[in-house]
Amino acid sequence: MNEARHRKDDRPPRAPGWTSLGLGAAQLAAPGAVRRLAGVDDSAWARLLVPLAGVRELCHAALRYSRWAVRGPAGGTVEWVAEIVEDRPGEVVAWRSSRGAGVTGGGEVRFADAPGRRGTEVRVRLRYEPPYRAAGATVARLLGEHPEQRVRDDPRRFEQVMETGEVVRSEGAPEGAHAMRLLRRRPARPVATGGAP
Amino acid sequence: MRANCWMGRSHVEVQDVPDPRILNSRDAIVRITSTAICGSDLHLYNGFIPTMEKGDVLGHEFMGEVVETGPDVTGLRVGDRVVVPFPIACGACDACEHGLFSVCENSNPNAGMAEKMMGYSPAGIFGYSHMLGGFPGGQAEYARVPFADVGPIRIDDGLPDEQVLFLSDIFPTGWMGAEMCDITPGDVIAVWGAGPVGQFAIASAFLMGAERVIAIDRFPYRLRKAESSGAEVLDYERTDVREALRDMTAGRGPDACIDAVGVEAHHPAPLMYGYDRAKQAARVETDRPFALREAIMACRNGGVVAVVGVYGGFVDKFPMGSLMNRSITLRGAQCHVHRYLRPLLDRIRAGDIDPAFVISHRMRLEDAPCGYEMFRQKEDDCLKVVLTP
Ligand SMILES: NC(=O)c1ccc[n+]([C@@H]2O[C@H](COP(=O)([O-])OP(=O)(O)OC[C@H]3O[C@@H](n4cnc5c(N)ncnc54)[C@H](O)[C@@H]3O)[C@@H](O)[C@H]2O)c1
Ligand SMILES: [Zn+2]
Ligand SMILES: [Zn+2]
Numbered sequence: 001m002n003e004a005r006h007r008k009d010d011r012p013p014r015a016p017g018w019t020s021l022g023l024g025a026a027q028l029a030a031p032g033a034v035r036r037l038a039g040v041d042d043s044a045w046a047r048l049l050v051p052l053a054g055v056r057e058l059c060h061a062a063l064r065y066s067r068w069a070v071r072g073p074a075g076g077t078v079e080w081v082a083e084i085v086e087d088r089p090g091e092v093v094a095w096r097s098s099r100g101a102g103v104t105g106g107g108e109v110r111f112a113d114a115p116g117r118r119g120t121e122v123r124v125r126l127r128y129e130p131p132y133r134a135a136g137a138t139v140a141r142l143l144g145e146h147p148e149q150r151v152r153d154d155p156r157r158f159e160q161v162m163e164t165g166e167v168v169r170s171e172g173a174p175e176g177a178h179a180m181r182l183l184r185r186r187p188a189r190p191v192a193t194g195g196a197p
Numbered sequence: 198m199r200a201n202c203w204m205g206r207s208h209v210e211v212q213d214v215p216d217p218r219i220l221n222s223r224d225a226i227v228r229i230t231s232t233a234i235c236g237s238d239l240h241l242y243n244g245f246i247p248t249m250e251k252g253d254v255l256g257h258e259f260m261g262e263v264v265e266t267g268p269d270v271t272g273l274r275v276g277d278r279v280v281v282p283f284p285i286a287c288g289a290c291d292a293c294e295h296g297l298f299s300v301c302e303n304s305n306p307n308a309g310m311a312e313k314m315m316g317y318s319p320a321g322i323f324g325y326s327h328m329l330g331g332f333p334g335g336q337a338e339y340a341r342v343p344f345a346d347v348g349p350i351r352i353d354d355g356l357p358d359e360q361v362l363f364l365s366d367i368f369p370t371g372w373m374g375a376e377m378c379d380i381t382p383g384d385v386i387a388v389w390g391a392g393p394v395g396q397f398a399i400a401s402a403f404l405m406g407a408e409r410v411i412a413i414d415r416f417p418y419r420l421r422k423a424e425s426s427g428a429e430v431l432d433y434e435r436t437d438v439r440e441a442l443r444d445m446t447a448g449r450g451p452d453a454c455i456d457a458v459g460v461e462a463h464h465p466a467p468l469m470y471g472y473d474r475a476k477q478a479a480r481v482e483t484d485r486p487f488a489l490r491e492a493i494m495a496c497r498n499g500g501v502v503a504v505v506g507v508y509g510g511f512v513d514k515f516p517m518g519s520l521m522n523r524s525i526t527l528r529g530a531q532c533h534v535h536r537y538l539r540p541l542l543d544r545i546r547a548g549d550i551d552p553a554f555v556i557s558h559r560m561r562l563e564d565a566p567c568g569y570e571m572f573r574q575k576e577d578d579c580l581k582v583v584l585t586p
Binding site for chain 2: 118152159169176177178189
């Protein structure tokens with residue numbers, strides 16, 4: 001990763017969730033696999049990964065510890081510190097929250113060559129356990145009513161970025177794959193200029 | 198801009214909506230010069246496809262002129278005249294690399310919704326529900342075309358819109374239906390549905406060397422059109438289709454059958470029709486598979502049934518025993534249009550076929566609601582409506 005992009009940004013990332021940490025770390029853990037997936041050996045791809053996973057997660061993952069602040073849709077914030085506990089390039093990144101964090105949990109991202117050299121398989125596993133009521137409610141809200149869908153969205157966006165260069169948007173789902181759209185839809189008609197998507 | 202919008206079952210309205218703008222770097226904005234109403238639009242109009250929202254812009258068959266391109270669009274420039282394929286495909290995923298463009302892995306932002314209905318998600322489609330992406334369609338003055346460097350085909354010569362417009366969907370769809378039949382010389386092909394898709398399936402089957410093509414429908418004007426392409430015809434309201442097919446093939450059955458009818462098939466016996474219609478209304482069954490059932494039962498042993506008629510969900514009383522015991526191959530797909538654009542454009546240029554033969558009505562975009570109603574009711578011998586913004 002380019003040093004210039006390791007700038008500190010203390011604004012909480014917009015709900016990237018645990019998954020993004022994993023996928024952010026993916027580039028660091030398995031540059032080979034990711035590069036093969038992308039089909040190029042160029043740092044331009046690393047640049048594409050940054051908006052997906054968020055600058056903070058990437059650089060903090062590199063530094064072994066990362067401080068997480070996640071904003072729920074209702075505005076509440078949950079913070080915790082995650083620690084990389086396993087890091088085998090090309091195979092796995094695993095993390096867990098440090099002791100004393102508001103949220104306990106962890107996860108891992110595994111990479112494997114698909115059979116017949118048909119690309120790279122990415123597996124994400126997440127575990128979280130909110131100890132306090134307030135934090136628990138926020139985390140639950142964050143994951144929404146479709147936690148599995150939520151976890152699936154990130155790998156989907158990841159594949160889009162790797163294969164097409166960006167997250168694919170539609171007027172009905174301007175933010176791209178997002179579990180939220182299962183609940184609240186906007187019509188499939190152009191978004192007014194200047195209006196928030 | 199003006200756009201034809203879905204406003205609920207049996208209700209479309211031409212409204213003012215914002216102009217589209219670039220959302221992804223490989224988008225292009227196309228100013229639409231011709232667009233058409235498809236049998237697939239009728240499924241939306243009649244409320245058979247889930248996850249539509251009031252206000253969705255309809256239309257997936259369109260062509261026009263590129264007026265803006267995103268920063269990463271290559272091979273396409275402002276001013277280019279293009280036909281746009283109805284499935285949206287990235288060109289880079291495993292499916293696209295294998296030519297399976299209508300099941301592109303990356304083009305449906307709402308893949309999660311489709312997975313719930315279908316297991317895995319197909320590609321996004323213009324103007325065809327939120328489950329298939331939430332993309333506004335092309336029955337409008339302008340449309341945003343994602344992956345503009347992958348889908349649209351440039352039409353550089355003076356071929357008029359009417360000859361190339363149907364490359365966007367129905368010509369490739371009919372062609373793919375025939376291709377799925379693995380036609381060899383001497384084959385007899387039966388086609389259920391003599392709508393625009395059926396008409397192209399008939400013409401394509403002949404171009405591929407079928408000996409005989411038998412068209413099945415109940416509208417005389419549609420059957421006459423099929424006859425003019427060289428097909429023999431059966432009116433399913435007057436004839437017992439399976440008996441007739443058996444006779445015509447000396448007891449063996451057609452070598453392959455194409456279902457160009459889909460979810461809203463009609464049945465001449467009120468009781469049969471009522472059975473599935475009631476189940477549909479009660480949401481126990483989503484699709485009325487009369488043509489499909491009949492096609493399977495009628496097909497020869499070891500034959501192929503190619504499904505290009507659109508189905509949305511689940512069917513009842515599926516003749517599985519017939520299919521399994523008689524070694525029948527069942528195939529289906531939303532058309533992988535991208536595959537066929539170049540070869541079929543060449544066919545048009547060579548004069549092998551003039552796709553304009555299906556057009557029965559030309560209207561202004563403003564008259565889309567009237568066009569939908571005529572097409573649904575098959576009024577005034579309506580076969581295919583082309584709209585001009
Ligand atoms: N697979 C694809 O990519 C694709 C693309 C375009 C259209 N389609 C589908 O193809 C189908 C046909 O489209 P179209 O534009 O020709 O529509 P259409 O409505 O004009 O034609 C359907 C025809 O089927 C006939 N029909 C109804 N019940 C029948 C029965 N039991 N037996 C025989 N014929 C029967 C109707 O009389 C009508 O003429 C639709 O389901 C449409 O959604 C699929
Ligand atoms: Zn169509
Ligand atoms: Zn693709």
